[in-house]
Amino acid sequence: MRFQKTFLATILLVCGYMHGQNKQLLYDFGEVPQSLMVNPGTKVDFKWYAGIPMLSGISLQVGSSGISANDIFADDGLDINDKVRDRAIGGMKIEDELSGTYQLELLSGGFQGRNPNNFYSFGIYNEGDAIGYWFKDYAILAFEGNADYLDKRFDLSHLKTRGEMMNVFHFGVNKRMGNGLVLGLRGKLYSSILDFNSTGNRGYFVTTEGQNNLLASTLNADMQLRTSGLSALDEAKDDGNLASTIIKRGFFGGNLGVGVDLGFSYNINEQLVVTGSLLDLGFIYHANDVKSYSLNGNATIEGIEIILPSALSDSNRDFWQDFVDEVDALVPFEDDSESYVAFRPTKLYASLRYNFGKPVRSRQDCDCNYSVSSNKGSLKYANGVGGQIYMINRPRGPQTALTAFYHRRFGDVMAVKATYTVDKFSLTNVGLGVSMQAGPVNLYLMADNLLAYQNLAASQYTSFQLGLNIISWGKN
Template identity: 35%
Template sequence: MRKLAFIIFLSISVFSFGQNRPLLYNVDDLPQSLLQNPGARIDFTRHIGIPFFSQIHLSAGSTGVTAYDIFSNEDSNVNQRVRNVMNSITAGDFFSVNEQIEILSLGWKMGNRGYFSTGIYQEMDIFAYFPKDPALLAFEGNADNINQDFKFSDVSFTGEILTVYHAGFNYKVDRKLTVGGRFKLYSGIFNAESTNNKGVFRTLETPGGPNFYRHEVLGLDVTVNTSGYASLKNEEGMTVDEAVAELLSRSFFGQNVGLGVDLGFNYRVTDQFSINASIQDLGLMFHQKDIENYTYFGSFQTNGLEPLFPELDENEAAIPYWDVFEERLDRNLNEETTTNAYNTWRPLKFNASFEFGTGKSILPCDYLISKRPRFMNLFGMLISGVNRPKGPTYGVTAYWDRKVNDNLRFRLAYGVDEYTITKLGAMVSSRFENFNIYLAANDIIGYTNLAKANSASLQLGLQFIFKDL
């Protein structure tokens, strides 16, 4: 049973999602670039998104293991395949899930230099490190791992579903510098997190003791915090469909709130060369309602049961060894459920890039300057990352951005990140009058065989974009 549970955990994990979005970064004729850098240069004067369709983002990634590693037909022994994965994967490997749907998006020019944008989007973000030691203990047991420490610190994960209300302002300081900021109000739907856990379990050889082995749990301190879960759990007879409906009902006005900001800039060193950077989701969530936290703590040592076999008459009961053992265990290893409020940082994202243009063309499409030099080809490099409990995850992407004409644009990209070193991506954006549609896919090689892919990403959107001359 424990092997089946472990296999299910792995099979779910390998279809998890990541959060790097390099294909829309710095695309100056898409409003979505303002969500990644509120200080990006833009060349439109108004936009309004098709509700729920202006941005749909899904991406997938896992390091260290793929579905093929578990379910391959090359070896009929599934236990051996799982064992091979266990030997190759480390506690630093991770799985993540990210999904974002833009519910409302609109913006308009303010004065000669400003652009105001606002909207609402729903986001799910789940991130989990592979719990190597606890998984190894559950799968193999301790018989072949004598004198080895199994660390509970390997258990580390965060997960949240929330709605984000935002308003941002983009301002062109002068011909070279553009800056921007975005204020965010977070409305929490669901949260679960367990980080900074401590403690070890080990089995030691003690040939000179009362038994051959001694089992120890030392410094155990594991906490799982949740918000938005207790009310679902306590609702008697609630089905999965009813639970999903309840979560959806919280989509616009969740029970917990938070605040955050995005900041960014773009600086043209020359007409051809520019640099820019941004940070996203510098903010906190305050979990105060519908809280349920679980804490496991304590230390315990045992040499096992030492049964005695005294002669008993018919009125004497046998010694309740197991009850005595359970009482000792409960006295030393404690479980506690609380409803204490807690705070969590949002996963801080950072971006920095440079860009070089060639193929000068004069296009009357910048609302700040009626005519200015534009470049049909843009070559750039982007470094991006997300802060996580054990440190940031990051990636580097080089791209070629080609503006075929004022209505058609595409981008080809090659990236290296912690998922893969062969991440090929493509984006195309097309306009029909004022109607825009875009599609971006990353790690295209992985789409040829998703079972062997470590990551995949897809973005698409429909919206109206206006460029008043």
């Protein structure tokens, strides 16, 4: 019981603090240093930058693809039980999800190397990610029972969930290769704080007509829940050391893993740019504080069988315990501490951008004339328009989003990016990102799904990002 409470609390904690990590506003937004985190091959023109600790990169994304709070709790005169049955249990599909991500930069910075074509970036950030798909057959069984569902197989594979919290230590190299090509590589070290996943479940539960009793119930199960870090956090909570335990596990006191980010930007010509990145291609090896729980086997039970009058001769027999022992022998519930490997949710970005309008003067340390250049892609233009694609690996297969965007520069002071995104959460997702420069101080603010702010309770997706940096371009 203690584990179940801890597991539930952890899911609520991770989801409550935190959609699917699509940062379409930040991607290819070169005025913001954090754009290197979604494409290490982004073109940068500053000498160095330093993020303000705990303020340089904050992002929060929460999404529900099947239902909103307003669908259940709106004061519309309908009975809440009817709304739960019709809109949630009957209206949602197993592909629908509740997911969330948060990210908080603890340290970030970057600098130009001795070779001005090389730029190095580094930092530490804390990240949490969780996703749970709608367990439709479980909900039907819990809400309505099995009395009216004779011979229906309740599918146990409907339970799919995973979540994690970790610190990520990273170092990246961004290199201009010439002729408009920029390549990027970022190495990552993951220090896991907690992890849980239950994604490969199989089996069914079915009720049929019995032979010895009226009904017979059959359970065929191959289910597993793997966790790491939850026991340590549960004990720390009881001892009042939760914060220190989270910090310890986040700084190499938990489970470790490695990963890489890859990216590029390439000017097909002076005005047409193609970009792409592959993020979090890596894994974490969980061997510390691991607890796994499994239910594996097959059993058909017709309830407690009492054969009269012979049963009356044994007054001390516990028929209920006999029933429990029989079920446990046929479908054993077991736990172990075996290590396991968890792969990161890998993300893919790609974009095509067409630049036009008046060229904007570069702030790089050079004496070059911005209107004349022999290096393809060296000019910046006031306007840019294009499209982006985003994909993330999820337990029920790849999840995709398509984005159209418009990018506008206002000299050296401000840049704006407007987006329209279509994904499983919304067909009307309009977003806006603003980067403002006051001397060396850079402030950026970004928010998605702006049309939903008219009624947040009816929204199925919300996202925002903000940060504060110090940027230097050197002397012009």
